[in-house]
Amino acid sequence: MKTIGFIGTGYMGGALASAASRSGMDIKILLSNRSREKAEKLAEQINGEVTDNATIAREAEYIFLGVKPQILQGMFEGIEDILKERKDNYVIVSMVAGKDLAFLKKMFFDHPIIRISPNMPVLVGSGLSQYVFSDDVSKEDQEFFLKLMAPTGKLIPNDEHYMGAVSGVTGCGPAFAAMFIEALADGAVRCGVGRKDAYIYAAEMLKGTADLYLESGQHPGAIKDSVCSPAGLTIEGVRVLEKLGFRSAVIEALIATFEKRV
């Protein structure tokens, strides 16, 4: 049985811990969070064990880092001495945005590092996570990690150089997509549709359009064209979106997330 520790069980740490618990692997899950109640609630749901950062640093063979980037240094200083004393091998799995392999290797005494850049749909098994291994992650650890994280959804190996740019779409994108669902629903409510139904219609439409693209391979522009009949309703909506800078707003939002990172 392997011991997997999660330091920071907020939105993403909690989602990955929950996925690990559904992996069917023979594991013990240790959870530690600044506010203990959050870890306790999660532990109940996934049959984990609540502990502290020091115990995870001492015992876990895979240490998942689920704290915010600005917290990482302080959190590390609290476990630094324990990690220094460890003679066995352990793997650091970091979901911390913007902290690259070179930085993490230096921080964690040259131990093997796995960087994962997940997104919020991992909560329901429909995530898309990029990952990269440092050169010294063994084949066995690579396979174990991929099996452990399989319940999150799709796992895509990526060149670290592109992770930041891709995570603008995959990591930040769910916020933009949720805003689009909300805005569509507001419009529908203004036109007389009930609020609850409006969210479902908007979300199902988005999901269906994504499936259409992924399954047919049609260019997104061709899908748009196929909905726009001459002098029809849809082209009127397209005209308004173009006039109000819809595409430009989305492009600028992506660039803003990228530039904030680099």
Ligand SMILES: NC(=O)c1ccc[n+]([C@@H]2O[C@H](COP(=O)([O-])OP(=O)(O)OC[C@H]3O[C@@H](n4cnc5c(N)ncnc54)[C@H](OP(=O)(O)O)[C@@H]3O)[C@@H](O)[C@H]2O)c1
């Ligand atoms: N959310 C996303 O979509 C997403 C996507 C990709 C990557 N990430 C990365 O995932 C990491 C976590 O993000 P998040 O959205 O899950 O944030 P979050 O919900 O704020 O989770 C961070 C957790 O860390 C806990 N924490 C803070 N200091 C700690 C310490 N010293 N020891 C143990 N736990 C501590 C916090 O506890 P409290 O309950 O006391 O605040 C909180 O529960 C970030 O590095 C982020 O870059 C997030």
